[in-house]
Amino acid sequence: MSLYAVEVEDLHLRIKGVEILRGVTLRVRRNTLFVLMGPSGSGKSTFLRTLNRLIDFVDGVELSGLVKVLGQDIYSVDPYDLRRRVVLVSQEPNPFPHMTIYDNVALPARLNKIVRTKRELDDLVRWALEKVMLWEEVKDRLKSYPHALSGGQRQRLCLARALAAKPEILLLDEPTANIDPVNTIKIEESLKSLRDEVTVIMVTHMPHQAVRVADHVALLHSGVIVEEGPAMEVFMSPKKEVTNEFLRGAL
Amino acid sequence: MKGDRASNLASLEKRARRVHEVTLELLRKTHELVCSEDVEEREKLIKDVEDGVALLDVLKRDVTEALLAYAVRYQPLGNDFRRVHALLDVLYDMFRIGRYCREIALTDKYVSRLSDESLKDLRKLTELSIRAYEKAFEAFFEGCRECVDVVKEIDEKVDKLYVDFLKEIGSMRVVESKIVAKTLALRHIERIVDHSVSIAMGFSSYV
Numbered sequence: 001m002s003l004y005a006v007e008v009e010d011l012h013l014r015i016k017g018v019e020i021l022r023g024v025t026l027r028v029r030r031n032t033l034f035v036l037m038g039p040s041g042s043g044k045s046t047f048l049r050t051l052n053r054l055i056d057f058v059d060g061v062e063l064s065g066l067v068k069v070l071g072q073d074i075y076s077v078d079p080y081d082l083r084r085r086v087v088l089v090s091q092e093p094n095p096f097p098h099m100t101i102y103d104n105v106a107l108p109a110r111l112n113k114i115v116r117t118k119r120e121l122d123d124l125v126r127w128a129l130e131k132v133m134l135w136e137e138v139k140d141r142l143k144s145y146p147h148a149l150s151g152g153q154r155q156r157l158c159l160a161r162a163l164a165a166k167p168e169i170l171l172l173d174e175p176t177a178n179i180d181p182v183n184t185i186k187i188e189e190s191l192k193s194l195r196d197e198v199t200v201i202m203v204t205h206m207p208h209q210a211v212r213v214a215d216h217v218a219l220l221h222s223g224v225i226v227e228e229g230p231a232m233e234v235f236m237s238p239k240k241e242v243t244n245e246f247l248r249g250a251l
Numbered sequence: 252m253k254g255d256r257a258s259n260l261a262s263l264e265k266r267a268r269r270v271h272e273v274t275l276e277l278l279r280k281t282h283e284l285v286c287s288e289d290v291e292e293r294e295k296l297i298k299d300v301e302d303g304v305a306l307l308d309v310l311k312r313d314v315t316e317a318l319l320a321y322a323v324r325y326q327p328l329g330n331d332f333r334r335v336h337a338l339l340d341v342l343y344d345m346f347r348i349g350r351y352c353r354e355i356a357l358t359d360k361y362v363s364r365l366s367d368e369s370l371k372d373l374r375k376l377t378e379l380s381i382r383a384y385e386k387a388f389e390a391f392f393e394g395c396r397e398c399v400d401v402v403k404e405i406d407e408k409v410d411k412l413y414v415d416f417l418k419e420i421g422s423m424r425v426v427e428s429k430i431v432a433k434t435l436a437l438r439h440i441e442r443i444v445d446h447s448v449s450i451a452m453g454f455s456s457y458v
Contacts, residue, residue: 207328238329247329248256 002071005030005169005199006051011065013046013223015058020046022223024065028216033191033200035214035231037207039251043223044203048171051201052086053079070168084112087167091174093154095146095161102142104157105129108165128160131194133186152183159187163194170194172202176209188213207247211235219243221251256325260334263318264392267338270310271388274345277303277352278384278443282377284356285365285436293359293366300356307349311342318342337453341391344446348384351439351446358439363432370433373440376412379405380443387450394454402451406444413441 006028013021020043028034038044049055050067053074067074069086087108095104105125108114115121125142129135134156138149146154155175162170172191176184191200191213204210210217210231217235218228219242227234227243238244245251277300284296321327322335355377359365365373383405390398416437420426 208326211328235328236332244329244331248327248331 002068003030004028004068005032005070006201007066007068009066011047011050011067012063013043013050013055014060014062015046016060020223021050024220024223024225026218026225026228028199028201030199031195031197032215033195033202033213035210035217036201036203036220037210037217037246038203038205038220039246040205042220044205044220045173047220048088048173048201048203050074051169051171052083052088054083054088084165085167086169086171087162087165088171088173089155089158089162089175091177093151093158093178095149095154095157097146100143100145101138101149101157104146105160105164108161112165114164114166124164125160128164131163132156132160132190134160150180150183152179152186155179156183156187156190159190163198167198169199169201172200174204175202184209207235219246221246259321259325260327260331263314263321263338264334266310266314266317267341268392270307270314270342270345273303273307273310274348275381275384275388277307277349278377278381281352281355282374282381284359285370285373285377288366293364297356297360300352304349304353307346311346315339315342337391340453341450344450348443348446351443354439355436358432358435362435363428365432365436367429369429370436373433373436376409376437376440379409380440380447383409383444383447384450387447390451390454396454399451399454402444402447406448409441409444413437 004027006026008024008026011021011024012019024043024047036044036047046055049058050063051069051074055061055063056079069082074082095101096107099107102125105128106121109121109124115124126135126139129138134153137153138144138157141148146157149157155178159172159175176187179187188209191202194200195215202213214231216229217231219226219234219240221242227238227240234243235247238247242251280296280299280303284293284300287293287296318335318339325331327335355365363370383402386395386398386401386405389395390402416434420430420434423430
């Protein structure tokens, strides 16, 4: 088994002729909380969507270089199987509005046949909701619909849904960009507690969030990895002036 | 936002430099005290040192508060974080140096006159402590690497003199108040130079 959850080598990606990623080389160890930082438009979300091949749905994508996830070239495996193991939670909370809170979380487990009995499914739903610190808030209204939840609760519901799929890698695209500080802290605490079970790769343009949660960070600027390393090293002694500028909020 | 943030840090640095000027002035007054034999002048110098230390306390508190407010407001990371941390450290070093100047003045006032001819080697040492402090600041604010070496050399020299003197006292059968005064003054000068080393070493964080 590879030591790394993700290994990317000289990745170039163009969309309709525009180069978004320019020779990205990066490795993410298993069971770490890896944060990819960068200003808006630097290519962070594109990079994230490349890892589970959601980028395939974008028109005019040209890609070169090697992307290995969980030890396998992503273009040598079934994309559906890849997306089952590598799950993305996006910036906008998007629970299924026509499904109850319970069914939202239970859906991936049902689809992927992760559990065999109703009891196992109940346990899994509870486990996932507890992981995102939502269980206490919704345990008496599992049959309610997501519209009854706040934005932050909806985002945590989406995170619980992703966890219930039992992914090996969790991709998070600015998961707290639109939610309040209390829910942000709850999500960050949840992420820190997930390290032993899953590799988390999170994208953010907020360095202070990265400081709070990351084990390892990288800075992506204009499609290039400018600097990477253990989080505290990068935040306390950045080696590149561009990193300093980013941390100062000047990029 | 960027301009506001940068100018805030620059203004804090300017305030730290003002604290430095007060500290340097204290060191000079202390040196004059060790050299002066005129009673009236010495009384005035002791008062100047005490007033200077009181001013230093206020300045240190104000600038520390302002630095903490900056840290809370901007939550600096990277080089800015190091600069704030280094400035806080330097403020503490300057505060301690001021305190040692006051201790020397008190020693002179209550134990024995330090400008006594038999203690004249103290004059050279207070002069050395001023040089160490000036070079430490050149290192810190201007990034002068050679200055760090100069400060370290002075530190070694003063350390050696201090230890040699302690050994000398150990062999004395009777210790006069002059010797007690010299020991205390030497100990304070040794600490002043130590804090200068600490300031000089902060240059790598700051520049």
